[in-house]
Amino acid sequence: MLFFQLQKEHTIPLYEQLYIGIKNTIINNQLVVGARLPSKRELAEFFSISQTTVELAYAQLMAEGYIISRPRIGYFVEEIDALPFRENVAAKIDFQQTSQQIEYEIDFSSAKIDEDAFPFTVWRKYAKDVLDTPFKHLLQTGERQGELALRIEIANYLHQSRGIKCNPEQIVIGSGTEQLLPMILKLLGNDVLLAFENPGYSPIPRHQLSQLAIPIAVDADGIVVEQLQKTNANAVYITPSHQFPTGAVLSANRRTQLLKWAAKSADRFIIEDDYDSEFRYIGKPIPALRGLDQNDRVIYLSTFTKSLMPSLRVAYFVLPPTLIKRYQEHFNYYSSTVPRFEQHILAKFMKDGHFAKHLNRMRKIYRKKHDKCIEIFSNHYPEITVSGDAAGTNILIAFPHEKSEQELQKIARQNSIYILPLSNYFLTEQHYPKRTFLLGFGHLLLHEIEQKIHKLMTIWDIPKNE
Amino acid sequence: MLFFQLQKEHTIPLYEQLYIGIKNTIINNQLVVGARLPSKRELAEFFSISQTTVELAYAQLMAEGYIISRPRIGYFVEEIDALPFRENVAAKIDFQQTSQQIEYEIDFSSAKIDEDAFPFTVWRKYAKDVLDTPFKHLLQTGERQGELALRIEIANYLHQSRGIKCNPEQIVIGSGTEQLLPMILKLLGNDVLLAFENPGYSPIPRHQLSQLAIPIAVDADGIVVEQLQKTNANAVYITPSHQFPTGAVLSANRRTQLLKWAAKSADRFIIEDDYDSEFRYIGKPIPALRGLDQNDRVIYLSTFTKSLMPSLRVAYFVLPPTLIKRYQEHFNYYSSTVPRFEQHILAKFMKDGHFAKHLNRMRKIYRKKHDKCIEIFSNHYPEITVSGDAAGTNILIAFPHEKSEQELQKIARQNSIYILPLSNYFLTEQHYPKRTFLLGFGHLLLHEIEQKIHKLMTIWDIPKNE
Numbered sequence: 001m002l003f004f005q006l007q008k009e010h011t012i013p014l015y016e017q018l019y020i021g022i023k024n025t026i027i028n029n030q031l032v033v034g035a036r037l038p039s040k041r042e043l044a045e046f047f048s049i050s051q052t053t054v055e056l057a058y059a060q061l062m063a064e065g066y067i068i069s070r071p072r073i074g075y076f077v078e079e080i081d082a083l084p085f086r087e088n089v090a091a092k093i094d095f096q097q098t099s100q101q102i103e104y105e106i107d108f109s110s111a112k113i114d115e116d117a118f119p120f121t122v123w124r125k126y127a128k129d130v131l132d133t134p135f136k137h138l139l140q141t142g143e144r145q146g147e148l149a150l151r152i153e154i155a156n157y158l159h160q161s162r163g164i165k166c167n168p169e170q171i172v173i174g175s176g177t178e179q180l181l182p183m184i185l186k187l188l189g190n191d192v193l194l195a196f197e198n199p200g201y202s203p204i205p206r207h208q209l210s211q212l213a214i215p216i217a218v219d220a221d222g223i224v225v226e227q228l229q230k231t232n233a234n235a236v237y238i239t240p241s242h243q244f245p246t247g248a249v250l251s252a253n254r255r256t257q258l259l260k261w262a263a264k265s266a267d268r269f270i271i272e273d274d275y276d277s278e279f280r281y282i283g284k285p286i287p288a289l290r291g292l293d294q295n296d297r298v299i300y301l302s303t304f305t306k307s308l309m310p311s312l313r314v315a316y317f318v319l320p321p322t323l324i325k326r327y328q329e330h331f332n333y334y335s336s337t338v339p340r341f342e343q344h345i346l347a348k349f350m351k352d353g354h355f356a357k358h359l360n361r362m363r364k365i366y367r368k369k370h371d372k373c374i375e376i377f378s379n380h381y382p383e384i385t386v387s388g389d390a391a392g393t394n395i396l397i398a399f400p401h402e403k404s405e406q407e408l409q410k411i412a413r414q415n416s417i418y419i420l421p422l423s424n425y426f427l428t429e430q431h432y433p434k435r436t437f438l439l440g441f442g443h444l445l446l447h448e449i450e451q452k453i454h455k456l457m458t459i460w461d462i463p464k465n466e
Numbered sequence: 467m468l469f470f471q472l473q474k475e476h477t478i479p480l481y482e483q484l485y486i487g488i489k490n491t492i493i494n495n496q497l498v499v500g501a502r503l504p505s506k507r508e509l510a511e512f513f514s515i516s517q518t519t520v521e522l523a524y525a526q527l528m529a530e531g532y533i534i535s536r537p538r539i540g541y542f543v544e545e546i547d548a549l550p551f552r553e554n555v556a557a558k559i560d561f562q563q564t565s566q567q568i569e570y571e572i573d574f575s576s577a578k579i580d581e582d583a584f585p586f587t588v589w590r591k592y593a594k595d596v597l598d599t600p601f602k603h604l605l606q607t608g609e610r611q612g613e614l615a616l617r618i619e620i621a622n623y624l625h626q627s628r629g630i631k632c633n634p635e636q637i638v639i640g641s642g643t644e645q646l647l648p649m650i651l652k653l654l655g656n657d658v659l660l661a662f663e664n665p666g667y668s669p670i671p672r673h674q675l676s677q678l679a680i681p682i683a684v685d686a687d688g689i690v691v692e693q694l695q696k697t698n699a700n701a702v703y704i705t706p707s708h709q710f711p712t713g714a715v716l717s718a719n720r721r722t723q724l725l726k727w728a729a730k731s732a733d734r735f736i737i738e739d740d741y742d743s744e745f746r747y748i749g750k751p752i753p754a755l756r757g758l759d760q761n762d763r764v765i766y767l768s769t770f771t772k773s774l775m776p777s778l779r780v781a782y783f784v785l786p787p788t789l790i791k792r793y794q795e796h797f798n799y800y801s802s803t804v805p806r807f808e809q810h811i812l813a814k815f816m817k818d819g820h821f822a823k824h825l826n827r828m829r830k831i832y833r834k835k836h837d838k839c840i841e842i843f844s845n846h847y848p849e850i851t852v853s854g855d856a857a858g859t860n861i862l863i864a865f866p867h868e869k870s871e872q873e874l875q876k877i878a879r880q881n882s883i884y885i886l887p888l889s890n891y892f893l894t895e896q897h898y899p900k901r902t903f904l905l906g907f908g909h910l911l912l913h914e915i916e917q918k919i920h921k922l923m924t925i926w927d928i929p930k931n932e
Binding site for chain 1: 522525526531532544578582586590593597600602603604605606607608641642644645648669687715716717720753775777778780800801802803805806807808
């Protein structure tokens with residue numbers, strides 16, 4: 001009746017072997033529906049095992065619905081529909097495609113930071129401090145908007161460095177702009193019509209935006225507010241301190257225009273992404289638009305990706321006071337996605353002034369690399385126009401070339417050089433006179449910059465002045 | 467002309483004082499549009515400061531668009547629209563409401579874990595190991611789907627403990643079910659019609675689901691698949707191993723019914739949330755539905771919230787091979803929201819077998835608490851029916867009462883007791899004969915359980931047998 005054996009010395013417990021054996025017998029229709037199973041005593045004797053073992057196996061089979069028990073009568077096989085046949089072979093996985101990201105020999109990515117200048121020792125100290133303090137209280141779910149200790153430090157930093165007065169109740173901590181922007185959009189409601197800078201950074205991929213995004217042009221003064229005014233957008237996502245990727249700073253005039261636009265209707269909002277305002281090379285950082293807002297129209301968004309490290313995955317937004325209640329109603333189920341350990345390490349690091357110190361230090365380091373890039377292009381490549389160079393960890397280089405941006409990108413890739421063209425950041429098809437690329441220098445070593453830029457220029461056949 | 471003074475001993479640098487002074491003068495219309503500013507030399511002499519200081523201030527004012535420079539002529543005030551007036555006073559923040567979550571004296575929440583049994587020493591060791599290894603390579607953005615080291619450990623665990631064969635390429639790591647489910651829905655497309663268990667857990671708040679969610683009844687065998695078949699849903703979110711909150715196990719028959727339903731159309735998918743399958747008190751854990759799926763219809767979703775700790779914020783899903791390509795196209799912008807440090811700590815912890823050990827240990831601890839609860843109710847409270855008690859860290863208690871669930875909940879709250887009624891988890895209004903509550907015991911101390919349950923029963927006037 002039962003065509004399987006139990007192996008007493010096996011690592012799989014006996015009751016589990018029994019359960020698997022009976023289950024397979026049922027699945028393979030060797031035991032028909034309604035068939036009575038042996039009693040626990042009978043089965044125990046048959047296999048020379050204890051009745052408890054049989055009991056455990058039967059209980060599991062009952063829990064999964066393979067058998068039922070009729071009290072005082074016995075155990076019977078339940079009806080189970082046959083499993084559907086496999087319709088087709090699963091698409092073969094292209095392991096080439098799915099394996100780890102490719103490593104380039106030269107990487108002009110604008111998303112990377114200087115990894116040598118990170119304050120390893122200090123960070124390690126604070127991380128160990130958190131681990132060495134009894135952390136029982138850090139195991140359960142934390143505060144929904146993020147740990148209060150960290151929100152206090154962020155509020156202090158925003159006040160001192162970005163001209164923003166807010167209290168910790170207005171701050172929501174999350175795992176990155178990509179996670180927070182969709183939350184903001186949900187908060188603003190289903191009928192939100194979002195305008196984006198064009199070109200611009202999009203934390204939501206473009207094909208998901210197709211129905212949603214209204215592209216607005218950007219010029220040397222930042223987003224063209226007059227164009228925005230002509231649309232029916234009720235929200236706009238902008239990078240006013242340092243437009244990505246053009247590097248434009250939103251002019252004072254545009255700022256007031258924009259705030260006026262938003263003040264005209266209660267459902268209009270400005271989402272200000274202040275991703276890398278800390279690294280400015282001329283004067284002090286541009287104050288946040290949020291600091292000028294008197295009508296609670298600006299939702300301020302920022303991240304520690306550039307200012308500390310991308311892998312930490314900590315970002316936050318600051319709600320205008322008028323939106324706090326709505327937020328708490330809409331997101332009463334949400335608890336901050338950042339591990340509490342990380343939040344407390346960062347809070348302690350900031351509280352003792354290390355974040356401010358780190359920013360000052362990094363500003364100097366990035367400035368040197370920035371100046372080096374400018375110097376190389378102005379000394380050696382007369383055809384190259386550099387722009388977007390007032391801040392951040394990348395510049396724009398533009399030049400005439402017979403080959404297209406896509407062709408140039410391909411040539412770079414073939415030479416193991418990573419660099420992205422400006423066209424990558426347009427929501428619409430654009431025609432601009434010169435080939436334009438983003439050259440990120442943040443993580444390059446100062447002494448390597450020259451050689452790496454020359455390499456790129458050489459493979460692109462760009463004329464060089466010695 | 468310029469009515470402000472510079473304070474040379476102030477902590478604010480001189481150039482910044484100058485910049486602020488001129489900016490305010492412009493904003494207050496004391497300097498009109500087109501007005502020529504003093505030359506750098508004149509201003510430096512006027513304030514007895516260096517020309518470099520003036521240069522820095524002017525550069526900042528230019529960057530922000532308050533002034534423009536006409537080469538060889540001078541600096542002039544730019545046109546700036548007046549700022550819009552504050553329309554109305556911001557809604558007052560209710561600090562009572564926004565402050566930290568309330569602490570209850572007795573907390574029957576089902577979301578909490580046992581915080582005394584956590585392997586603090588072992589976890590601390592692995593965390594310090596990660597910190598003590600040079601971690602330069604962990605600063606930049608990690609792999610998009612999560613660190614490979616962790617995905618390998620998860621794949622091993624799923625194979626050994628949950629009967630799921632998958633490779634790391636199918637796994638996506640994120641910060642919680644609340645973050646991952648919306649990603650899965652995006653992946654399935656705009657026309658996804660999602661069915662939910664009713665009652666059930668919803669990682670998306672109900673009011674956001676109104677247009678989307680199709681409620682399907684749950685009985686002792688889990689979700690009623692016949693009801694699902696009558697809808698036009700093309701995706702269903704279920705908790706088959708241990709239905710939340712009823713505790714039902716999806717029967718074998720329903721499992722095959724469900725897989726058949728999904729196999730009928732290429733756009734039908736089952737999202738299996740296996741949130742707490744590890745803690746089963748009868749037999750071994752129920753194998754995952756994913757393990758039976760031969761047609762790539764099941765997206766398996768799980769979390770370390772219950773099995774390790776809620777504050778870690780690590781969850782993951784396993785894609786069927788056929789969806790990997792689509793995933794990589796849709797989410798090419800996404801990088802895992804879990805800090806890389808945490809991922810490597812967890813991977814090391816799992817690799818050395820500590821996760822499996824922890825689960826075995828916790829199963830025993832929770833079983834004792836579980837048995838204690840059952841014992842108390844069966845010994846003392848004949849009116850109480852206990853159900854959903856085969857697994858997990860909560861049971862359901864049902865009893866006749868003249869007061870409504872809401873009234874009973876209110877009474878509990880007034881006595882500083884946190885407990886949630888079953889009605890909380892219904893997507894639709896329901897009428898069931900008895901008052902039913904979820905009683906979570908996971909984080910209660912074993913020796914306190916009896917006294918805490920008696921306290922609740924007393925304030926609810928539930929008759930007690932001595």
